Every structure is written in C-alpha cells, then in structure tokens.
Amino acid sequence: MVDAFLFWFLAIVTVLAGLSVVLMTNPIYSALSLVMTMVGVAALFVTLEAYFLAGVQLIVYAGAVMVLFVMVLMLFDLKHELQAFTRGKITGGVKIASVGIIAGLVVGAITLGTKALELSKAGAETSKPVVDSTKALAENLFLKNVFGFEALGVVLLVIAVGTVALSRTKGGTHARD
C-alpha cells in the first residue's frame, strides 16, 4: 500500500513538472521544471529497483545536461522571448495543440498498455528476480556489445570535435566580451 502511495505521489509530481515545462511563460521556469521532471524520473527508476540507473540519471541528466540548458538560458536576454510567448492567438493555438498531442499520447498509451498487460501476465511468473543489475549491465556493455560501446566512444569524440569547430565559425572562443 505504501508502495502504491509513493508511486502515485512521484508520478503526479513528475507529470505536473512536465506539464509546467510546456505551459510556463518564463523560459527559466521551464528549464527548472525540466530539472524537477528529471529528478522525478530518477526517483521512479528507484521504485523499479534500478538503483544504478537512477544515480546515472541524476549525474548525467539532472547534473550535466540541464546545467548546460539553464546556464545558456540565463546568459541570454529573454525579454523578447517572453513577450513573444505570452500573448497572441498563435501561442494559444500552440498551447492547445500541445495539450491535444499529450492527450492523444495518453489515450494511446492506455489502449496499448492494457494489451501489453495481458501479454505480460503470462510471462511474469517465469521471469527470474533481478539480483544485481550492474553486473548484467556490465556484461552487456563490455562483453556482448563491445563494438557498440567503442562506437559510442567515437561518437562522443565526434561531438567534441564538432562543438569546438562550430563555436569557431563566428568569432569563436576568443571572442571579446
């Protein structure tokens, strides 16, 4: 019973934070709500007993990616964006359209989910309990899918080179303040 209460509380917090990303006018508030959504998703990972993944979600998503977002947003002068998004029929239309898409996704998820629930009840009794999730992760990464792992390293290298090259096209890293 306590598990159910915890899950519903976390789910409602995450969904509310996600909604406020879309519906708030100030972009900084949106970015901070996205941080709250990431933290909520990490907590939901803990309810699924994926402890290491929850920690990684906190370190990488909420601690690195969102810091980048918030830093860059704070460096800009946002008065024009604020005015552009708070009035007019176009923004109202955009908001209604986004709510409509979310409603469609929710209805589709429920419809498909009930079908998936019937299928998985048959397989639930035969699944073995998860003992050590990091061991399975390590085995998959370093033994079975080594090529994908190395390719990921190369992709990260490409991102690094690309970012530095991109920032050099217009004035670059030595731009005077």
Place this chain on the structure above:
Amino acid sequence: MPLGGVIFITLFIAVFGVILIFLARATGGKAKRTNQAKMEIYECGIPEQEKKDTKISVKFYLTAILFILFDIEIIFMYPWAVHFKEFIANSYGPFVFISMMVFLAIFIFGLWWEIKSKALEWD
C-alpha cells in the same frame, strides 16, 4: 533504498527553510523604508551602467558541453570498475581490460585534442 525516507527528509528540509525565512521576515520585518538607492543593484557605489549589447563569452557553453561528454565517459567506467575483479576471476580479464583500454584511448585522444586546440583557454 529508502525512497520514502529521502522524500520525507527533502520535504522536511524545504519546510524548515521556508519557516526560517518566514521567521526572519517576522522578526526583521519587510522593507519599510525603501528608497530608490537601496533597491538598486550594488555596483561599487555608482549608479548602474547598463550596456545594451553585452556579448557573453562562448567559453561557458563549451565548458558545459565538454563536461557532459567527459561525464558520460566517466559513467561508463563505473560498472566496469565495480566488476573488474570479478571479471578477472571469471577469466574474462583480458577481454574486458582491452575493451576498456580502447575506450580510454579514444577518451584520451579527445582530451589531448581538446587541450591542444586551445578550446578552453580562459584569458
């Protein structure tokens, strides 16, 4: 993992902080005597000089992006490090070692290139 405990103590600390702020407001009082000079930003005592077109350095963005990339690479090292001795005991040692060394070689090359190309020179 005691998730309920973590959530409880987070809410407790938040409520504690809010109560402290309200306590400070109640005892110290809201700003009663406000004049123009007190509400302005502190800038070494001179009136605020707002330049219209302050260009922000792009180095902050580069630092954050490179931090994300290297953070992801460090995260990949964690499951490897935890089970390293187990893998050695199960005779997967050389394979796992070589795979991670190749990954680290790519990482070191990226770091060396980034240092050599002076991407993070702060002046």
Place this chain on the structure above:
Amino acid sequence: MMNMGSTPFEITVNIIKTVLVFLMMVQLVPILVWVERRGSAFIQNRFGPNRIGPLGLMQLLADAVKFLTKEDFVPDKGNKYLFYAAPVFALIPAAIAYMAIPMSTPLIIGDSKFLIQGFEINVGIVFILGISSLAAYTILMAGWGSGSKFSLMGAMRASAQIISYELALGLSIVGVIMTYGTFNLTDIIQAQQGHLSFSFFSHQIESAFLPNWGIFYQPLGAIIFLAATFAESNRLPFDLAEGEAELVAGFHTEYGGFKMLMFFIGEYGHMMIASGLMATFFFGGYGIPYVTTKEVYEFFLSSTGVETTAHVLNTLVHFLSYNIKFIFFLWFFIHVRWTLPRFRYDQLMDLGWKTMLPWALANTIVTAIIIFASAQFSF
C-alpha cells in the same frame, strides 16, 4: 522501497534519525564558524572574537540574532521566487548527501538493527555524486534571481568551476571502486580493517606496521579527491566565486540576513560531506586502526557480558573514531583556507582540465594495469 524498517517502532526511529542527522549538520555550522574565526585569527597573529561569552563562543549566537533581525528585501530587477528559493535549495543537496555516509557500526538492540547514518543506500557513491551535482543549481538560481550582472557573472564562473572539478572528483573515485569492488560505503569500510595485507603477483604482502587503509592503496587518488572537493565546496584556494576583493561577494552579493546564513550552511555542509568521504574512502571510516570491529565487540562482550551494552559501547567507540577523523579533515579545510592564496580564474580552470583530469586518468589506468597484471601473472 520504503524500507525504513519493518515494525512501526523501527520506522519512527529511522525517521527521527534522519531529522537528527540534519539538525546535527545545522548545529555543527556555528561551531565551525567559531573555529574558523578564532583559528584564522591565531594564524594571522591577532585575537579573534573574545568578548561575547567565554572564549568568544557566544559570538555565533549573537550573529544569528543579528541576522534574524535584519531587513528582508528583494532587489528591483530580481526575480522574487528564485531569489527566495535559492537559499532553501542550498540546504537540500548537502544534507541528503551527508546522510548516506555511515558514522558507526550498526546498533543491534534485540531484534532491530539501527544503522548509524541517515539512510542506507546500496549504491552509495553514485547517489552521493548525483545529489551533490545538483548543487550547481543553487548558485545559478541565486545569481540570476538577484538580477544584477555581477551576481550573474559570479554565478556563471562558480558553476563552470564546479562542473569542471566534478570530472576529476568522479574519476578519482573509480580507482577506489576498482580496489574494493563495490559501491556500498559500509562494505568499503569493512574492507579496510586490520593490518595492511593484499596479494601482489601471488605473494601475500602483509605489514604489521601499517593499517589497512585506503590511502596506502590509492595515494594519488586521495590527493586528487581532496583537491577536487576543495573546488566543489567553493573553499579557498578555489574561492573565486565569492572573490571577496573582486566580484564583491559573487553570487550572493544581494543577499543579506538569514538567507546568507543558509548559503553558508550549504557550504559547510559540502565541507562535511567532503571530510566524511575522505575518512570513509581513504582512512578507514569508523574503524579503529589495527583492530577489526568484531574484535572490539568481542572485547566489550567479554568485559561486560551483556549483549546490548556491548553493542552500545561498540557503537560509541566507533562513532568517536569516525569523529576524530572527521574533525581532523574539517580543521584541515579551515587551515588550508587561511594559508594558501587564491587562484586566478584561468589558472583554476587550467588546473581542473589540464592537470587533474589527466592525472586522475593516469591513476585509473595504472590501477587497472596493476590489478590485472597481479591477478594474471605471478613470479
């Protein structure tokens, strides 16, 4: 999931324990500030506060009352919600991360086992790193909510510094994780008992002289970790975020009164996490050198004969041992602050990216090679 105990008695005790650990952190801050002010005064060859109370101990109480009665306003261009939210948010990551550090052996009374820490996390290190990487948001919210360019630039520089040193922090711990093979902090402490003994190329090396502490296994990792945690908590010599002569006070220029104190509670909280982790990873945690926790418990059991008393005494002795190491590192933080000059910002970023990150990588690679070679080959 909500495993805070099985009986209602256990659950209430565990919840009260988390509140107690938080209040302990908050109460430790005035003592630390007093030590800082008196200690810095003696280092600088002057008296510190010595008027109020014996030895100036009541100085912090007077300061707290002064801060409480200060006026409370938001600058015109600031954002009211973020301005108020930032100090409250400063307390949260520091407190939650500190609760995962074990402070003593578990207290076994009858059937229930109480751990002497806030809560037990089985992926301790990853949790602590994740929560303390949320500390960057405090600075960003404070800097932007003040609405001034100085605060914003101070906040940007501070957050860039923090994220640069988080890399060296995360990487220096990889060596420790490789050596002990677990994320759990209690297991790491249990593996650091007794005398130094490990197997090296199938010889068993034992030493009757050195304890089995982590610092003898990972000396370079310990140095890098210590330096990185100095930068994480914005202490001197990495103090440029609050550069007192340059950006006025950095991201907390516009704060006054109790909100400023809450920032300091957060900073000292990060100092406490750093000291606790240093003691846990490299100095044996709550263990007493040269003896194991079981030997101490057997000693108490044989001298008193009652199990409960033996457990309580065991817990107390190990708590004292942890506190000695903890307070030593806190004093070390304060001592270094008043000894070293401050780094310039570009020197600081160069140190983080070009010196500490390559050395931490070298540490990881050498540790991996040694562990691999000593298990595969033998002389």
